[in-house]
Amino acid sequence: MDQGRILSDLRERVGASAFHRWVGIEVEEAEEGTVTVSLQATDHHRNLIGTMHGGLVATLGDTAAGLAVRTMLEPTRRGATIQLGVHYLAPGGAGVVRARGRVVRMGRSVAYAEADVVDEDEVLLARVTATFALSED
Amino acid sequence: MDQGRILSDLRERVGASAFHRWVGIEVEEAEEGTVTVSLQATDHHRNLIGTMHGGLVATLGDTAAGLAVRTMLEPTRRGATIQLGVHYLAPGGAGVVRARGRVVRMGRSVAYAEADVVDEDEVLLARVTATFALSED
Amino acid sequence: MDQGRILSDLRERVGASAFHRWVGIEVEEAEEGTVTVSLQATDHHRNLIGTMHGGLVATLGDTAAGLAVRTMLEPTRRGATIQLGVHYLAPGGAGVVRARGRVVRMGRSVAYAEADVVDEDEVLLARVTATFALSED
Amino acid sequence: MDQGRILSDLRERVGASAFHRWVGIEVEEAEEGTVTVSLQATDHHRNLIGTMHGGLVATLGDTAAGLAVRTMLEPTRRGATIQLGVHYLAPGGAGVVRARGRVVRMGRSVAYAEADVVDEDEVLLARVTATFALSED
Numbered sequence: 001m002d003q004g005r006i007l008s009d010l011r012e013r014v015g016a017s018a019f020h021r022w023v024g025i026e027v028e029e030a031e032e033g034t035v036t037v038s039l040q041a042t043d044h045h046r047n048l049i050g051t052m053h054g055g056l057v058a059t060l061g062d063t064a065a066g067l068a069v070r071t072m073l074e075p076t077r078r079g080a081t082i083q084l085g086v087h088y089l090a091p092g093g094a095g096v097v098r099a100r101g102r103v104v105r106m107g108r109s110v111a112y113a114e115a116d117v118v119d120e121d122e123v124l125l126a127r128v129t130a131t132f133a134l135s136e137d
Numbered sequence: 138m139d140q141g142r143i144l145s146d147l148r149e150r151v152g153a154s155a156f157h158r159w160v161g162i163e164v165e166e167a168e169e170g171t172v173t174v175s176l177q178a179t180d181h182h183r184n185l186i187g188t189m190h191g192g193l194v195a196t197l198g199d200t201a202a203g204l205a206v207r208t209m210l211e212p213t214r215r216g217a218t219i220q221l222g223v224h225y226l227a228p229g230g231a232g233v234v235r236a237r238g239r240v241v242r243m244g245r246s247v248a249y250a251e252a253d254v255v256d257e258d259e260v261l262l263a264r265v266t267a268t269f270a271l272s273e274d
Numbered sequence: 275m276d277q278g279r280i281l282s283d284l285r286e287r288v289g290a291s292a293f294h295r296w297v298g299i300e301v302e303e304a305e306e307g308t309v310t311v312s313l314q315a316t317d318h319h320r321n322l323i324g325t326m327h328g329g330l331v332a333t334l335g336d337t338a339a340g341l342a343v344r345t346m347l348e349p350t351r352r353g354a355t356i357q358l359g360v361h362y363l364a365p366g367g368a369g370v371v372r373a374r375g376r377v378v379r380m381g382r383s384v385a386y387a388e389a390d391v392v393d394e395d396e397v398l399l400a401r402v403t404a405t406f407a408l409s410e411d
Numbered sequence: 412m413d414q415g416r417i418l419s420d421l422r423e424r425v426g427a428s429a430f431h432r433w434v435g436i437e438v439e440e441a442e443e444g445t446v447t448v449s450l451q452a453t454d455h456h457r458n459l460i461g462t463m464h465g466g467l468v469a470t471l472g473d474t475a476a477g478l479a480v481r482t483m484l485e486p487t488r489r490g491a492t493i494q495l496g497v498h499y500l501a502p503g504g505a506g507v508v509r510a511r512g513r514v515v516r517m518g519r520s521v522a523y524a525e526a527d528v529v530d531e532d533e534v535l536l537a538r539v540t541a542t543f544a545l546s547e548d
């Protein structure tokens with residue numbers, strides 16, 4: 001599949017998800033095996049101390065990793081997150097926050113992907129690891 | 138601190154967080170070392186296949202575990218999540234979803250807590266592990 | 275399968291593994307879904323500061339969780355660890371160290387199990403989470 | 412500290428650990444923030460199906476990550492693993508297995524490091540994440 005097609009497919013998918021529209025996650029870039037998503041941080045994304053809530057950082061990382069797996073799956077197959085690991089390295093909260101996901105291993109029934117969550121200045125906010133169970137849709 | 142005071146303190150804290158109000162997370166129960174939070178699932182909490190997004194499940198678990206740690210900290214101290222691990226065991230999406238957090242170990246500079254995320258029928262949706270760095274506010 | 279049979283099967287399996295004999299891991303108890311293994315700590319299990327090395331604690335937890343999954347698999351199937359998570363809670367190093375594994379979820383292609391690693395006084399040394407890919411042998 | 416000194420310090424440290432001598436782990440390379448350790452796989456490192464046991468892979472990763480943190484600590488301070496995460500990506504078992512650890516974040520009380528475990532042909536056997544609590548010795 002060509003790159004433009006991959007990107008438009010993922011945007012359609014994310015646009016069809018009520019959750020992702022509500023959160024405000026957008027797909028910025030995509031090619032086979034790697035996907036970048038982003039979120040413009042606003043007040044309701046922040047916790048009591050003014051930083052982006054860790055659950056949102058996890059959400060961004062999971063989304064980027066999961067879409068990266070999506071780019072390598074047949075249309076009739078799907079991946080479901082079975083394990084998510086997040087290491088928080090720096091607080092974020094202002095401007096655009098990005099997650100860059102990449103597939104590290106595709107197996108027949110399991111995939112493993114990672115994501116880096118960074119802020120506008122490319123400060124690494126979190127490292128994310130994710131395991132996906134693959135199955136027919 | 139008596140139990141009613143713990144609960145009202147946490148409710149005040151969560152109520153003051155723009156993020157938690159936006160998501161719709163409420164504190165149901167709290168005593169020293171254990172906290173239950175809940176979320177009434179609605180359309181925008183669901184992903185493309187109609188189940189609660191894994192990022193929200195992670196958010197619930199992180200919130201329950203973090204508040205459980207909060208109940209055991211002096212008022213001048215705070216805990217920040219440095220590591221979050223989620224194992225997804227069943228899809229959820231309808232009705233009320235709850236996360237029950239409990240502190241497993243409180244150290245001087247690090248705490249470890251866990252949370253179970255369950256649906257209305259007590260089906261276990263996810264197991265969550267979380268590590269917190271403790272510091273003066 | 276009756277309980278005595280489960281235990282003798284696992285002991286045969288562990289006895290046939292050069293790795294487990296070398297480390298000194300033994301199967302203490304087993305029933306469907308739960309397995310306890312143990313190790314008598316000796317000098318070469320300890321690191322520079324005199325505590326059992328974290329890699330051994332991980333090994334014990336992985337073994338207990340993996341054997342617990344084994345008790346629930348058809349003889350022609352096998353489980354391979356694809357993800358292991360360990361939270362170290364207290365240092366150990368003297369006497370017998372035990373790991374108690376239990377299956378939390380058995381799927382068709384993936385299983386999730388946990389283990390508690392404890393010392394002789396039941397002090398919790400570590401909590402272990404493990405994901406297994408299941409396949410035909 | 413110059414590079415030769417870092418390497419000789421780590422070798423002395425690993426040589427003084429009964430555990431590491433018993434397992435057969437050696438320090439190959441070291442500079443500030445990155446350390447490579449290796450192990451010549453032999454029969455007793457293998458499990459029933461002839462591959463290096465996952466506990467050893469975890470041990471190698473933990474050792475490489477922990478020593479990488481060690482290179483960035485004052486001599487009077489120490490790091491203790493509080494969390495270890497391993498994703499197994501391919502089976503290993505023959506020849507030399509290496510783990511390359513690198514520090515991703517050094518804080519005052521907590522450090523985060525990662526390690527890649529590879530075989531002789533640079534096949535990635537596992538990705539390891541590790542969190543360390545830092546304290547005075």
